[in-house]
Amino acid sequence: MENLKAQILKNKVPTHLAIIMDGNGRWAKQKNEPRIFGHKNGVNSVREVIEASGDLGIKYLTLYAFSTENWNRPKLEVKTLMSLLVSSLKKELKSLQENNIKLGTIGNLNDLPKSAQKELKEVKEKTKNNTALTLTIALSYGARDEIVNVIKNISKKVVNNQLAIEEINENIINNHLYTFSLPDVDFLIRTSGEQRISNFLLWQIAYAELYFTNTLWPDFKKENLYNAVLEYQNRERRFGKTSEQIEKNQ
Numbered sequence: 001m002e003n004l005k006a007q008i009l010k011n012k013v014p015t016h017l018a019i020i021m022d023g024n025g026r027w028a029k030q031k032n033e034p035r036i037f038g039h040k041n042g043v044n045s046v047r048e049v050i051e052a053s054g055d056l057g058i059k060y061l062t063l064y065a066f067s068t069e070n071w072n073r074p075k076l077e078v079k080t081l082m083s084l085l086v087s088s089l090k091k092e093l094k095s096l097q098e099n100n101i102k103l104g105t106i107g108n109l110n111d112l113p114k115s116a117q118k119e120l121k122e123v124k125e126k127t128k129n130n131t132a133l134t135l136t137i138a139l140s141y142g143a144r145d146e147i148v149n150v151i152k153n154i155s156k157k158v159v160n161n162q163l164a165i166e167e168i169n170e171n172i173i174n175n176h177l178y179t180f181s182l183p184d185v186d187f188l189i190r191t192s193g194e195q196r197i198s199n200f201l202l203w204q205i206a207y208a209e210l211y212f213t214n215t216l217w218p219d220f221k222k223e224n225l226y227n228a229v230l231e232y233q234n235r236e237r238r239f240g241k242t243s244e245q246i247e248k249n250q
């Protein structure tokens with residue numbers, strides 16, 4: 001594994017890595033266990049990926065933990081996922097501090113149980129001055145919902161004469177997204193073999209490289225991340241330009 005890590009060029013790692021953590025339920029089913037057993041083991045993968053991202057010098061890591069659609073899951077699963085989130089935050093605060101990691105969230109936090117809101121607020125406050133890695137957890141998040149909010153907030157400013165229609169541009173939109181303080185996503189990973197975006201960061205992934213792997217989330221470990229980043233480094237990002245222009249750095 002060290003060998004794998006050594007092949008990664010430190011100056012070419014994605015600045016912002018986003019992950020759709022999928023397959024916890026199937027992983028548990030394969031083992032004849034309840035779905036929540038998959039989520040519990042998924043937390044270990046979250047820890048591995050945070051550590052490995054920090055080691056590689058990735059600056060922003062955004063994890064899709066709970067979508068606006070996930071509220072439709074069985075009540076018990078939702079409840080257990082929420083308590084898993086709270087207990088993980090409690091348990092990991094010390095290591096977030098030790099590793100200089102700042103916690104952030106995107107999504108409708110008001111929908112979450114009060115206990116989760118309180119824990120998140122506390123951990124965000126305590127880690128706000130950390131600078132090595134910004135870890136953002138998407139909770140009750142949906143990209144369309146985010147875009148609707150952007151439009152409402154920009155419209156309010158127009159109506160109140162704080163902003164002219166002619167002034168609306170990509171920058172203004174960026175600044176109204178939940179992710180206003182984060183750069184665009186460079187690399188998006190989805191586990192479990194599904195090849196879709198599922199309403200995650202639609203605006204922010206415009207130029208991201210996409211990576212799909214059959215590995216189920218609880219099996220996704222440091223080594224899997226190193227392999228994914230190696231593939232990222234082998235891709236040519238052109239942002240609409242030609243290969244020749246990229247080679248000449250134009």
Ligand code: FPP
Nearest residue numbers: 021022023024025026039042043065085088
């Ligand atoms: C997807 O698997 C996973 C989720 C919806 C939840 C992810 C949550 C965690 C890993 C734990 C808590 C998170 C943090 C940040 C501490 P799935 O249930 O959709 O799996 P399936 O598609 O196989 O059913």
